[in-house]
Amino acid sequence: MSNPFLKAVELIFSFDKQLFDIIFLSVKVSGFALIIASVFGIPIAVFTAFKKFPLKSLFINIMNTFMGAPPVAVGLIFYLLLSRSGMLGFLGILYTPYAMILAQTFLAFPIIASLCHSAIVGVDPLLKQASITLGASPFTTAATIINEARYGIMSALIAASGRLFAEVGAILIVGGNIAGLTRVMTTAIALETDKGDFELAVALGIILILISFTINFSLNIIQKKGKKELI
Amino acid sequence: MKLTVSNIYKNYNNTTILNNLTYSFKSDSIYVIMGENGVGKSTFLRICALIENPDAGKIIYYKQDKALKNDIETRRRITLLLPKVGIFNTSVYKNAAYGLKVRGMGKNKIKETACEALDFVGLLHKKDQNALTLSSGETQRLGIARALAFKPEFIFLDEPTASVDYKNTKLIEGIIKKLKKTTGATIIMTTHEKEQAIRVGDKILIIEDTKIRSSIVTKDK
Numbered sequence: 001m002s003n004p005f006l007k008a009v010e011l012i013f014s015f016d017k018q019l020f021d022i023i024f025l026s027v028k029v030s031g032f033a034l035i036i037a038s039v040f041g042i043p044i045a046v047f048t049a050f051k052k053f054p055l056k057s058l059f060i061n062i063m064n065t066f067m068g069a070p071p072v073a074v075g076l077i078f079y080l081l082l083s084r085s086g087m088l089g090f091l092g093i094l095y096t097p098y099a100m101i102l103a104q105t106f107l108a109f110p111i112i113a114s115l116c117h118s119a120i121v122g123v124d125p126l127l128k129q130a131s132i133t134l135g136a137s138p139f140t141t142a143a144t145i146i147n148e149a150r151y152g153i154m155s156a157l158i159a160a161s162g163r164l165f166a167e168v169g170a171i172l173i174v175g176g177n178i179a180g181l182t183r184v185m186t187t188a189i190a191l192e193t194d195k196g197d198f199e200l201a202v203a204l205g206i207i208l209i210l211i212s213f214t215i216n217f218s219l220n221i222i223q224k225k226g227k228k229e230l231i
Numbered sequence: 232m233k234l235t236v237s238n239i240y241k242n243y244n245n246t247t248i249l250n251n252l253t254y255s256f257k258s259d260s261i262y263v264i265m266g267e268n269g270v271g272k273s274t275f276l277r278i279c280a281l282i283e284n285p286d287a288g289k290i291i292y293y294k295q296d297k298a299l300k301n302d303i304e305t306r307r308r309i310t311l312l313l314p315k316v317g318i319f320n321t322s323v324y325k326n327a328a329y330g331l332k333v334r335g336m337g338k339n340k341i342k343e344t345a346c347e348a349l350d351f352v353g354l355l356h357k358k359d360q361n362a363l364t365l366s367s368g369e370t371q372r373l374g375i376a377r378a379l380a381f382k383p384e385f386i387f388l389d390e391p392t393a394s395v396d397y398k399n400t401k402l403i404e405g406i407i408k409k410l411k412k413t414t415g416a417t418i419i420m421t422t423h424e425k426e427q428a429i430r431v432g433d434k435i436l437i438i439e440d441t442k443i444r445s446s447i448v449t450k451d452k
Contacts, residue, residue, distance in 0.1 A: 124317060126316070129317055130313070130318075130374075131317075131329075133313070133378075134310060134333060134377060134378070137333070
């Protein structure tokens with residue numbers, strides 16, 4: 001079993017085009033999904049944290065429930081929506097990176113919205129009072145509270161990116177794992193392992209583990225920083 | 232600046248806390264409000280500081296006998312320090328500068344004023360330290376520095392020594408007296424300690440049965 005590993009390392013250091021195309025596509029799909037989910041998720045988290053509206057707790061509960069939505073089920077829903085006879089079939093994006101970004105955005109959105117909401121409402125209420133008593137306007141007070149929740153918000157983004165990079169079910173269904181077009185790290189590993197071609201699978205596995213390690217390491221650093229560096 | 236509270240009424244969970252309370256605070260004095268737990272001292276302070284609205288009655292700030300609007304401009308002339316100071320997760324200096332920053336002061340002026348305020352409470356040497364690492368006495372002093380930095384005309388202190396040791400209590404009492412002397416601000420504070428009220432206050436007000444029942448002059452000005 002040492003041969004596939006050595007060959008995998010060789011593939012990485014030889015900057016194999018196929019390998020790096022797959023990595024690049026993974027980063028692109030998950031990166032765009034993270035950005036889009038953040039653009040919608042963070043403002044919704046802020047809104048739900050500061051405003052009262054009808055069925056607010058139901059909305060928060062739904063967000064929390066969708067945090068653990070099975071990617072395969074999400075993939076199936078988007079497949080049905082994006083297939084030619086589906087409601088979004090007119091877009092014609094099934095089996096393209098756009099469909100993958102859409103499905104992954106749907107997976108990341110509740111994680112970002114829910115964890116950011118928890119981070120904001122978790123800020124010590126004394127800080128809101130302090131801000132008001134120091135003459136801040138309601139807008140500045142809100143900005144101060146969001147700033148105080150910054151480590152929690154960053155943790156939410158990192159947690160979401162961890163889920164996206166490791167995700168295989170949804171992108172496999174809506175992307176179709178087409179070589180050079182929609183094949184990303186996780187789907188490529190699944191396919192290459194099935195084929196018995198372990199070199200590429202192991203090389204991608206190493207990269208994926210490295211990405212996962214980097215994400216978790218960053219999360220750890222941010223959480224430590226959030227604990228006020230008291231030591 | 233003068234403050235008049237007139238016919239204040241406040242109810243919490245069907246219990247009347249303040250009933251038809253009226254009083255006029257003159258400038259350049261230290262008022263100490265006393266009373267038993269739950270009598271409404273903190274509520275009264277929060278209402279005076281325009282943080283909470285009364286159910287009925289008026290809070291009027293006057294500048295040269297001209298009534299000011301109870302808006303953010305007036306709120307920026309006054310400040311309230313709570314018994315537990317909310318400290319932002321940043322440096323001591325940035326905490327002290329917060330009130331100046333929200334007032335749109337220039338960077339150099341902020342630096343000068345915030346450092347001056349920190350020096351006033353003896354925390355200048357800790358300005359680069361994370362404020363959350365301060366002791367409770369230092370935290371309270373930072374709260375005072377943060378409040379006095381923007382030179383408010385009215386300073387409300389809700390039990391400023393409730394959670395600090397003897398040494399810091401003495402230090403804070405000294406700061407409060409120095410504050411009145413150097414800034415000319417009107418200070419209205421609450422306390423449970425009779426001795427402290429006599430040591431610090433120019434006038435002691437006792438809230439009892441939803442009203443200010445007595446006012447004692449401790450020092451002739």
